[in-house]
Amino acid sequence: MRILQLCNKFPWPLKDGAAIASTYLAKAFAELGSEVSLLSMNTSKHWFDTNDLPHDFDHYSTIHTVYVDNRIRLIPALVNLFTDKSYHVERFANDTFAQKLASILHDNTFDIIQLESLYLTPYIPVIRQHSDGLIALRAHNVEHEIWERVAENSNPLKKWYLQKITHRLKHYETRHLNDYDLVVGISARDVEQFQQLGLYNPATVAPIGLDCRDYTPDYSSFDRPLSLSFIGSLDWMPNQEGLKWFLEEVWQAHLAPNFPGLTFHIAGRTAPPWLRNLDMERVHFHGEVERSADFLNRHSVMVVPLLSGGGMRAKILEGMAVGKVVLSTSVGMEGIHARHQKQCLIADKPEAFLEAIRWCYARQRELPEYGRQAQAFCMEHFDNLEVGRRLLHTYGTMLETKSALTLQG
Numbered sequence: 366m367r368i369l370q371l372c373n374k375f376p377w378p379l380k381d382g383a384a385i386a387s388t389y390l391a392k393a394f395a396e397l398g399s400e401v402s403l404l405s406m407n408t409s410k411h412w413f414d415t416n417d418l419p420h421d422f423d424h425y426s427t428i429h430t431v432y433v434d435n436r437i438r439l440i441p442a443l444v445n446l447f448t449d450k451s452y453h454v455e456r457f458a459n460d461t462f463a464q465k466l467a468s469i470l471h472d473n474t475f476d477i478i479q480l481e482s483l484y485l486t487p488y489i490p491v492i493r494q495h496s497d498g499l500i501a502l503r504a505h506n507v508e509h510e511i512w513e514r515v516a517e518n519s520n521p522l523k524k525w526y527l528q529k530i531t532h533r534l535k536h537y538e539t540r541h542l543n544d545y546d547l548v549v550g551i552s553a554r555d556v557e558q559f560q561q562l563g564l565y566n567p568a569t570v571a572p573i574g575l576d577c578r579d580y581t582p583d584y585s586s587f588d589r590p591l592s593l594s595f596i597g598s599l600d601w602m603p604n605q606e607g608l609k610w611f612l613e614e615v616w617q618a619h620l621a622p623n624f625p626g627l628t629f630h631i632a633g634r635t636a637p638p639w640l641r642n643l644d645m646e647r648v649h650f651h652g653e654v655e656r657s658a659d660f661l662n663r664h665s666v667m668v669v670p671l672l673s674g675g676g677m678r679a680k681i682l683e684g685m686a687v688g689k690v691v692l693s694t695s696v697g698m699e700g701i702h703a704r705h706q707k708q709c710l711i712a713d714k715p716e717a718f719l720e721a722i723r724w725c726y727a728r729q730r731e732l733p734e735y736g737r738q739a740q741a742f743c744m745e746h747f748d749n750l751e752v753g754r755r756l757l758h759t760y761g762t763m764l765e766t767k768s769a770l771t772l773q774g
Contacts, residue, residue: 382679393753395424470495506676509535514673552700574749582688594664611670669693688736
C-alpha cells in the first residue's frame, strides 16, 4: 500500500504527542510492508533542520518539507475577529505547500492520503483534483474541545477572545467532518464526539502507538528518595495552565509543606518566561532535554496535571513504557483506560493529589511493581505495530470496496 502522510509540523524530534503519534504510526506502516512518503510543513514555531535527522529515521521512502510561517501575529489575529474564518486554520494556509502537494500527487500515485491534523483540511480540494486516493483524517483530538476547555479556565478577557475564535474553529471542524473518506480517531470517545457533531462517513479508532523497544525502564529510581517529574511542550496552553495550577494549588499548598524531602522536576521546550525564571522551593526547571525517556527514568512518579486538552497524552504512554508511576487528572488520562491504583493514579483535586503522594510514600517498596504493571499495560494496548496493522486492515477493506464499486459502475 502506498501512503502519503501530510503533517502540519515536522514529526521529529519526538518532543510532543503529535510527533510521537505521526512517527510511530509511519514506522509501523513501513515495517508492515507499506511505502510511506512524507510531506510536512516545517513551521516557524517548530522548525527543524532535516540535515540533523538520525540515520535510523529511514521509514519514509521520500521526505518533502515546505517552510510555513505560522507565527501568531497581533494585527491578523485582531482582523480575524471581524471575519467568519477560523484563525486556528488560517495560520496553516500556504500557497507553496499547496503547490508542492499538487506536484507530488501529479508525479505519484497513492492509495491513501493521511492528514495528521484538522489543519490540513484546506488542502482537500488539491488532493481531490490530483489524486484518486482515499483521504483519511487522523484526528489527534477534537480540536475545538481543547480550546473550549482552555477558555473556561482563563481570565475574563482571554476567555472572551478564545470563545470567539473557538466558536469559529468548532464551526469549521463540524462543517468539514464529512469531507474525508475516513475519520481515524485517537480514541473511541473522540469518534463518538465526531458522530454527535454530525459525522456519518466511516470512522475507526487508532490510538497512539509506541515502539516499546525504544523505551528501557530503569527501576533504580525507586531506590532513591521519591521525586516527581513533568515533561511536555511548554508552549502548549493546556500544559502551561495545568502546571501553574499544580504549582500554586497543589505543590505550594499541600505537597511542599507535608513532604520536606520531595522534589519536583519540570522539563520541556519553549517554556514561557514565568516558568524559566521560576524560583520555588524544591522545584527544578531543566528546560529541553535530549530524551524524554532518560528524564522520566530519573524520577519515580510522573505528574500530568491537565485541566484541559483532548485526544490522548503520548507523554503518559512514554511514562508507562519506562515503568513510572503516572499520577494524572482524569482529563490527562482520557483515551487511556488504565485503572486507578493498578496501572496509574488519578487525582482531580489538590487534596486528592496529596492523598496520592501519601499513598506512594506508604507503598514505596511496592512502587516498582506498579511501574511494571503500567509498562505491561502500555505494551498490551499501545504497541505501534498492532495499531498500524489494524489501521492498514481498515484501509485495505475500504480500497477493496472502492475497487468493487468502480467495477460495478
